[in-house]
Amino acid sequence: MARFVAISWRDLAVSFGPILLVSAAAIYLAVRLIQPAPPSTLTMSAGTKGSSFWNNAQQYKKILARNGITLNVLESQGSLDNLQKLEDPNSNVDVGFVQGGMSAAAAGVPGGASSGAADKRENLVSLGSVSYVPLAVFYRGAPLTRLSELKGKRLAISTEGSGTRALALAVLKANGIEPGGDTELLPLAGDAAADALTNGTIDAAFLTGDSAQPPTMGKLYRTPGIHFFDFTQADAYARRFPYLKVLELPMGAFDLAKNLPAHRIRLIAPTAELIARDGLHPALSDLLIEAAKEVHGRANLMQSANEFPAPLAHEFRISDDAERYYKSGKGFLYRTLPFWIASLADRVIVLLVPIIVVLIPGFRLVPGLYRWRVRSRIYKIYGALIAIEREAMTDPDTVQRDALIERLDDIEGKVNQMKMPLAYADQFYVLREHIGFVRQRLTLVQSAARDTQADSVQHTT
Incomplete structure (x- = not known):
């Protein structure tokens, strides 16, 4: 007798399998692509102590401290020195003030352009011009x-x-x-x-x-x-x-x-630009531009109010994050939540999106896949029954009929050993009736053949 169960865990696992694999792949890609948490420390190369660049950097330091970011301000000789430190991967400088014309000056071509210098500085980006110098x-x-x-x-x-x-x-x-x-x-x-x-x-x-x-x-x-x-x-x-x-x-x-x-x-x-390494975290890019607005946005003898910071591209391309900020400002989370909470929420959302996109449609597909899985076993048996019935209609001899009956016995034995969910009991019993129907046809054909053979023997005698 077949064993009836509330649910077929094997069929359920097979139905869930592909969806879980796709979900795992989506989560893996999300984890690989997700931005890490922003670092709590930044290093800025400014200028000589007491210079305008140095004084501005001290104001940046106070503003970033409000959001829990420690800004280490390094003394330097000025713009050219700042640029050279940004280029040096061993300097650990993340951002610095660089006035226009320094790229050519560093390349040894004062006042001119140098394509070689531009190629060398592809890993540096501008967060915008912040003041006139x-x-x-x-x-x-x-x-x-x-x-x-x-x-x-x-x-x-x-x-x-x-x-x-x-x-x-x-x-x-x-x-x-x-x-x-x-x-x-x-x-x-x-x-x-x-x-x-x-x-x-x-x-x-x-x-x-x-x-x-x-x-x-x-x-x-x-x-x-x-x-x-x-x-x-x-x-x-x-x-x-x-x-x-x-x-x-x-x-x-x-x-x-x-x-x-x-x-x-x-x-x-020239204008002074806020130059950073290309890998600067987007959240820190926003914070630096916010600080630049507070430090450099006021009117003075040389500029009007809100003239700076501005996305003026000169020797360095404006970073993608800076362009996004100048067009639409800070993201919703960073406008409404404290910095570190917004940063955490931002990364959690990036992780949840692929899960939701994959799992919700996947859960809707599981019942259909489960039904298909259970019914496919029944349909497979029906295919074997139809094959036996067709062969029985071709007027087989005794040996062939016996072989067909053996195949039918084998099918019936497998059916009786099936583990079937109770929800499909009606289909299971209909299948058994059809097996009996095919067996009955084979038995009738076999009996008719025997009667014919007996009549033939009796007539010969």
């Missing part, structure tokens, strides 16, 4: 209208590795002044350059935000006998060096009562 040139003596008039004088162009020095060398070269000539180019920066200019040790000083503080420049501007250079050829510089922008200081910008400056002053300025 005006080049302030202070000098002694009679008023000047062109930088070429500084030829043969003593010039402080900042230290090796600074963006100030790289930019100064580029614009001086465009004016026919290069290292090794009769012009003395001195590695003085910040307060040291300001003191040397004040006491007459040098004739001019080139200063920018990566090597000097705004108070230092303001002090020089107010020192008698020292002039603030007006770039009368600013438009020409901007055409020659694409990373430069022309800025203007209107009359009275520094002091309305004293009308300082007494006339409009034109400046040239």
